[in-house]
Amino acid sequence: MKYKLSLLDAILIVSGSMIGSGIFRVSADMARTVGGPGWLLMIWILAGIITILGALSLGELASMFPKAGGPYVFLKEAFNPLTGFLYGWTVFLVVQCGTIAAVAVAFASYFGELVPIFNEDHVILDLNFFSIKSTQVLGIAVIGLLTFLNSRGLEYGKFILRLFTFAKLLALFGLIMLGIFVFGNWEVWQSNWDQFWSLNPSYVMTDGKYTLTSLGGMTLVSAIGVALVGSLFSCDAWNNVTFIAGEMESPEKNLPKSLFWGVLIVVTLYVFANVAYLFLLPFYGSPDGTDAFSRGIQFAADNRVGTAAASLMFGQTATIIMAILIMVSTFGCNNSIIFSSARVYQAMALDGLFFKKMRDNNKYGVPGNALWIQFAWASVLCLSGKYGNLLDYVMFAVMFFAIIAIVGLFKLRKERPELNRPYKAWGYPFVPALYIILAGLFCINLLIEKPMYSFPGLIIVALGIPVYFYWSKTAKTN
Secondary structure, three states, X not given: OOOOEOHHHHHHHHHHHXXXXXXXXXXXXXXXXXXXXXXXXXXXXXXXXXXXXXXXXXXXXXXXXXXXXXXXXXXXXXXXXXXXXXXXXHHHHHHHHXXXXXXXXXXXXXXXXXXXXXXXXXXXXXXXXXXXXHHHHHHXXXXXXXXXXXXXXXXXXXXXXXXXXXXXXXXXXXXXXXXXXXXXXXXHHHHHHHOOOOOOOEEEEEOOEEEEEOOOOHHHHXXXXXXXXXXXXXXXXXXXXXXXXXXXXXXXXXXXXXXXXXXXXXXXXXXXXXXXXXHHOOOOOOOOOOOHHHHOOOOOHXXXXXHHHHHHHHHHHHHHHHHHHHXXXXXXXXXXXXXXXXXXXXXXXXXXXXXXXXXXXXXXXXXXXXXXXXXXXXXXXXXXXXXXXXXXXXXXXXXHHHHHHHHHHHHHHHHOOOOOOOOOOOOOOHHHHHHHHXXXXXXXXXXXXXXXXXXXXXXXXXXXXXXXXXHHHHHHHO
16 A cells, blocks of 8 residues: 655644534533633633643554554554444444534535525425435535545545645634734723633523523533533544554654644634634623624524624625635535544454455555445434434543543553554653543543433443444354
8 A cells, every 4th residue: 555645644634624613613502601701711722732632642552553443453452352343333333424424414504505405494305204404415415525536546535635624724714813813802802801700600501491500619610521522522533643544654753743733733723713702702692682793602693603703804794704614614524534534444344343345445545345334324324313412422432432542551551561652652641641630520520410411422332342242253253
């Protein structure tokens, strides 16, 4: 196999996979959960710190096992094949395919801002028990197009990767500069600054209505933990680059570098994007507000904080501008995910733990069968309309596997010290340990505050155990 992905490509995979539509939406829900603008920024910074700590730690594992599969390989080597399989099972069943479905439908819904037939309410088939919307059909078409292009060889995926990732990085940077230095309202910023660390009550949706919960002490800690879900979800997929290590130049050196720089770039943009929001919009707002300014960040229409902020910069054209930007962002995000994820399933198939047809590369040197099977399942999730719920369920599982992988770093240091480590985790053992502690506290809080999301995620993981033994038995028979 020819190594075609440079360090620049690897950094773009990291940043391209991370930036989707989350940064333009999740701050509204976070603002309703915490009491003031300072807490909102602090949570974004905390999510960034957790992600960077993870990247610095995972880099050592990536340099030790520079081949396709990423955490599937790391967990298999550090623990056992079952642990690796459960990660790969969850990635295929929900995490990657669910994200692909959700991002594709998000692309379609913003396309509906330009072509109304693709609005979220347009049903093209209704059988009472099952309906299909135009956004779902367009979402499947987008997934199919990207799958086709990536199945034609690495060069196609790399071209789209560079084009769309550079476009969205530059566009997001440009909006931040305009929002702060050109259109920024210093009176709005001063008003937000005056209430920076306020602890106003948290808004909680109950039976379709908002109820207020006072913040302070442990309720504040819990609120921070809940609000972290949105920011960490927006920072997720940073480790996708490790999936495709087998096709990189000098992966043992470039993987750790790409993880650090890719994450740092995106986290910095995310924090300053929220600073720009606070220069344009009041943090506090009313759900009954009649315009973007009166609704504020907390109650931005449909949670579209990015569009609300843009409306104060560009007026009536803001909806179109943001729709195009988010379409570019989501299209590029899905390309990065589709581009890399199939390599995990291929690695599992090579171990006899997944469909046999996924093992081989096609004539273009890429895992074509794995790409198309991924397309098929992502399309099913698109049509089901349940991908959003599934993604809520697995946020706990995603963080749990990340913690286990970093625990594996300590285990391998002790049990296999002879392994070549071109890069050693910066700040070891303190940085990896801090990641485990912070991510662990997040998971514990999620179990307590959102058990209806956390336990289904664990059930999805557990369902993979009998499947593993089936595949394992089949592999031995073969």
